[in-house]
Amino acid sequence: MGNFEFKKKFGQNFLTDETLLDDIVEKAGVTSDDIIVEIGAGKGALTQALSKVAKKVYSFEIDKDLFGYLETKFFGTNVEFVFEDVMNYSDDKLNKLIGGNFKLVANLPYYVTSPIITRFLKNKNMQSLTVMVQEEVADRIIASPKNKSYGVLSIICQIYGTPSKVLRVGREMFMPVPNVDSAVVRIDCEKNYDIINYDKFIKFIKKAFSMRRKKLSTNLETHGIAKTEVEKILSQNDFSTTIRAEELTINDFIKLYQIFYDKIS
Numbered sequence: 001m002g003n004f005e006f007k008k009k010f011g012q013n014f015l016t017d018e019t020l021l022d023d024i025v026e027k028a029g030v031t032s033d034d035i036i037v038e039i040g041a042g043k044g045a046l047t048q049a050l051s052k053v054a055k056k057v058y059s060f061e062i063d064k065d066l067f068g069y070l071e072t073k074f075f076g077t078n079v080e081f082v083f084e085d086v087m088n089y090s091d092d093k094l095n096k097l098i099g100g101n102f103k104l105v106a107n108l109p110y111y112v113t114s115p116i117i118t119r120f121l122k123n124k125n126m127q128s129l130t131v132m133v134q135e136e137v138a139d140r141i142i143a144s145p146k147n148k149s150y151g152v153l154s155i156i157c158q159i160y161g162t163p164s165k166v167l168r169v170g171r172e173m174f175m176p177v178p179n180v181d182s183a184v185v186r187i188d189c190e191k192n193y194d195i196i197n198y199d200k201f202i203k204f205i206k207k208a209f210s211m212r213r214k215k216l217s218t219n220l221e222t223h224g225i226a227k228t229e230v231e232k233i234l235s236q237n238d239f240s241t242t243i244r245a246e247e248l249t250i251n252d253f254i255k256l257y258q259i260f261y262d263k264i265s
């Protein structure tokens, strides 16, 4: 593996510090009963730390150049690799492969962080998600209303649980060293909002935030709902007619989503 060339396009920044890797596994609450899904094995540093504690680890890796190295290193262990782009691997296939509940633990490739989080959070078999992301993304995930980082990603991550930043990780811990610091975020999926259709709800909040500084009524109007109607509904439900999306809590969004349900296309 001496002449391995890091591929920027795959977000390859690897970890090596064993203490840090064990700390991530601990913060993720991994036990010997757990089935883990890891996204992006890299050279298998986090995979190894997970494999020491978990019952079984399924690890995805897009870069087939790592195949020989990883298969040799983990031969005969509780780790099974899937050399595919996780975003092209369907939920049906994933659920069949794993056969039950799992915890997601990953040092995510930065270029696909939001799509991976968004996609996995709607998998009902996922018990928790613990991911290393750029610190600015971690701040968006945990942000509250009226905070400048609060937006679509905060709401997506707060539908099923309360995310928390469990670890800060300086850039010097990675190889190669990236331009920004990172943080580990954990979300336990304890809430169950079966009342919402996840995809439709996300569509609605994306519309609500489409122009951040504009009023909610303006944003919804540009997406086909008459402004006067929006204003009427807002005041009937005790919201200010000039309210902006960034001022609304998750519960406000759920309430408005239910009211506007038939109008969301």
Ligand code: SAM
Residues within 6 Å of the ligand: 010, 011, 012, 013, 014, 015, 016, 039, 040, 041, 042, 043, 044, 045, 046, 047, 060, 061, 062, 063, 084, 085, 086, 087, 107, 108, 109, 110, 112
């Ligand atoms: N887990 C390793 C570690 O902590 O050192 C590597 C983390 S590195 C930030 C992200 C890894 O994800 C890379 O090895 C990259 O090749 C892989 N990757 C990138 N996009 C992927 C995708 N769509 N599906 C599966 N793996 C992917």
